[in-house]
Amino acid sequence: SQKIEQNSEALNIQEGKTATLTCNYTNYSPAYLQWYRQDPGRGPVFLLLIRENEKEKRKERLKVTFDTTLKQSLFHITASQPADSATYLCALSSGGSYIPTFGRGTSLIVHP
C-alpha cells in the first residue's frame, strides 16, 4: 500500500541552525510533492511545491529537494528562528489526481 513517512519524533534545534526534515514514500509515483506548515489549532499553510522533474526548489530560507530514485524529499529551513516552530507536513499527488495525500508531519522546535 502507499505510504508516506515522516519522523514522528520532534526535531529540536538551536536558533540559527539549519533544520532538515525528511519525507520518505513507498509504492507511490508522485508527480508533485508539497510541504505545508501547521501551527497548533490552525489549518495547514502551503509552503512549497516541487515537481518530479525538479531536483531542488528554494523560497527565501526554505529549500526542498526531491529524489525520485531514493523516494525521498528533504525540507530545509536555514537560519532557523523560534517562529519557525510548527509541524511540517509532506504531501504527495500523482498525475492522475492532483488531490494530495498527506503524511503525519514532523514537529520542529527551534530553541532561542
Place this chain on the structure above:
Amino acid sequence: SAVISQKPSRDICQRGTSLTIQCQVDSQVTMMFWYRQQPGQSLTLIATANQGSEATYESGFVIDKFPISRPNLTFSTLTVSNMSPEDSSIYLCSVGGTGSGELFFGEGSRLTVL
C-alpha cells in the same frame, strides 16, 4: 490564494446528535475538499464537493454519515451525523490553488463528542 472561513471553530456535542460545519470561500472555486485530522494523525480526505453534482466520497466515508452540500461556487457544508466519540476530530475545508495540487485550508472545526 483563497481566504476560507469555517464555522464553528469548535464545538462539544453529545453522542447521537449531528453537527453541520460551514465553509465559505472568498472566490469562486470548482472543487472544495473536506478533510479530517484525528489527533496525532495525518489529514484524511473525506470527500470532494463539486457544485451542481453529488460529492465524491473516499473509501471509508459514506454519504449517510457525512452528507455534503455545495449550493454554489463559494460555499459548502459538511454534516457529521449520529456522532460518536470516534468522530472527535478536526474537520478542515480546503480549495485548490493554481492547478498543481496545492491546497488552501480553512482554520478547521474542532469537534469533541462526549
